[in-house]
Amino acid sequence: MHRQFTRGRLFMGRLSRGDDLLGALQGKCRELSVMQGEVRAIGAVACARIAYYNQSERKYELVHLSRHLEILSLTGNVSLKGEEIFLHAHVVLGDEEGRAFGGHLVEGTEVFACELTIQELLTEAPLSRGMDDETGLFLWA
Ligand code: ZN
Numbered sequence: 165m166h167r168q169f170t171r172g173r174l175f176m177g178r179l180s181r182g183d184d185l186l187g188a189l190q191g192k193c194r195e196l197s198v199m200q201g202e203v204r205a206i207g208a209v210a211c212a213r214i215a216y217y218n219q220s221e222r223k224y225e226l227v228h229l230s231r232h233l234e235i236l237s238l239t240g241n242v243s244l245k246g247e248e249i250f251l252h253a254h255v256v257l258g259d260e261e262g263r264a265f266g267g268h269l270v271e272g273t274e275v276f277a278c279e280l281t282i283q284e285l286l287t288e289a290p291l292s293r294g295m296d297d298e299t300g301l302f303l304w305a
Pocket residue numbers: 252253254268269
């Protein structure tokens with residue numbers, strides 16, 4: 165049930181101010197043809213949009229934070245969803261009083277500054293997602 169991977173290429177870089185955090189990170193993975201891997205990032209955002217998965221209703225509830233926040237920790241994984249390289253990322257954001265907010269990262273989070281690390285992972289058959297009827301989520305087969 166668990167797949168074994170070997171480490172591939174390792175990238176470090178940054179995003180530009182004004183980028184969409186999720187879109188730009190996923191774009192880097194696509195640009196670099198990283199089909200499986202791990203993504204980590206720290207930095208700051210001008211505003212954020214995150215989501216919480218309501219398990220009873222099986223739908224994402226959106227949270228919009230229209231304020232400046234630090235990216236305390238962003239962690240994500242890369243795999244295929246259909247034919248496309250797909251990034252699933254969660255983020256913890258901090259405010260001026262040290263409070264933290266977090267959730268599933270969705271589009272609509274505006275980068276102020278962001279430093280990222282992408283670790284490519286290699287395996288023989290690509291890791292891909294499919295709809296899981298038990299959870300209503302696209303999970304690894
Ligand atoms: Zn998630």
